[in-house]
Amino acid sequence: MTTEEIMRVALDQSGMRDIPADSGVHVRGDGIRRIYATIDCDVADLLLARELRCDAVLTHHPEGTASLHGWRLIARQVEQMVECGVPVDRAEAAIQRRMHMVELNSHVRNYGRVAQAAQLLKLSFLNVHLPCDVISRRLITEKMAPFQQPDSHATVADIIAALQEFPEQKLAATEPKVLLGAPDRLAGRVAVAMAGYTNGGLEVLKAYFEAGVGCVLMMHFPEADLREAREQKLAGNLIITGHMASDSIGINVYLDELERRGLEVIRAGGIIVPR
Numbered sequence: 216m217t218t219e220e221i222m223r224v225a226l227d228q229s230g231m232r233d234i235p236a237d238s239g240v241h242v243r244g245d246g247i248r249r250i251y252a253t254i255d256c257d258v259a260d261l262l263l264a265r266e267l268r269c270d271a272v273l274t275h276h277p278e279g280t281a282s283l284h285g286w287r288l289i290a291r292q293v294e295q296m297v298e299c300g301v302p303v304d305r306a307e308a309a310i311q312r313r314m315h316m317v318e319l320n321s322h323v324r325n326y327g328r329v330a331q332a333a334q335l336l337k338l339s340f341l342n343v344h345l346p347c348d349v350i351s352r353r354l355i356t357e358k359m360a361p362f363q364q365p366d367s368h369a370t371v372a373d374i375i376a377a378l379q380e381f382p383e384q385k386l387a388a389t390e391p392k393v394l395l396g397a398p399d400r401l402a403g404r405v406a407v408a409m410a411g412y413t414n415g416g417l418e419v420l421k422a423y424f425e426a427g428v429g430c431v432l433m434m435h436f437p438e439a440d441l442r443e444a445r446e447q448k449l450a451g452n453l454i455i456t457g458h459m460a461s462d463s464i465g466i467n468v469y470l471d472e473l474e475r476r477g478l479e480v481i482r483a484g485g486i487i488v489p490r
Contacts, residue, residue, distance in 0.1 A: 253484020403429020
């Protein structure tokens with residue numbers, strides 16, 4: 216396979232036509248038969264991949280110029296909020312603080328270091344971020360569907376139990392954690408706030424609660440924003456689902472398909488492997 220074909224599989228699985236800003240082929244290649252797959256990538260991963268005689272390295276989190284431009288995808292969270300009843304003007308205002316912070320932090324990145332190393336090692340190199348997160352969000356949303364019925368009396372603990380039905384969640388060293396609210400509280404409507412490059416922070420969380428969402432699921436949440444949320448005594452429930460566990464759900468679906476197409480995949484770099 217070529218690097219472009221490997222990328223196309225992810226795009227097709229996630230329903231995307233074009234490569235999103237947080238993903239990219241950084242070192243092109245063809246005739247790829249064995250790949251090293253990881254959640255995060257450093258030069259050490261490239262060296263390990265070469266030692267394992269891999270033809271390419273596929274990492275999840277943004278590398279190269281994708282790590283500079285991914286912040287623009289936070290705008291995807293507007294549509295997610297609107298689907299949950301947040302007025303569009305409120306949703307657009309809610310993402311501004313987080314977008315500014317993430318864009319500002321991108322300027323300090325040594326964005327080309329790992330991609331340059333891959334080029335020197337003659338290893339094909341790509342990262343696939345949003346497509347895998349879209350798959351994770353879709354599967355978690357499907358898992359939450361029974362709790363969205365008007366007559367649901369599910370508690371926050373029921374939501375956590377459903378999340379832990381995913382093999383990746385069962386095997387992870389982390390567990391979904393209630394950061395706001397309590398396990399015995401009613402969950403109410405559930406929002407799966409994922410696949411928007413990163414979490415939306417405090418203002419996005421408040422927008423969901425103001426729209427009547429009772430429980431928000433995010434992969435992770437900033438400590439400073441959590442302090443503010445607690446100081447403001449926000450009334451809803453917030454569950455963080457675990458970063459590596461949640462990432463691994465979509466990544467494994469993608470890698471399984473690559474294997475079905477004949478690629479040998481070595482899963483490493485923090486991917487939680489169900490089998």
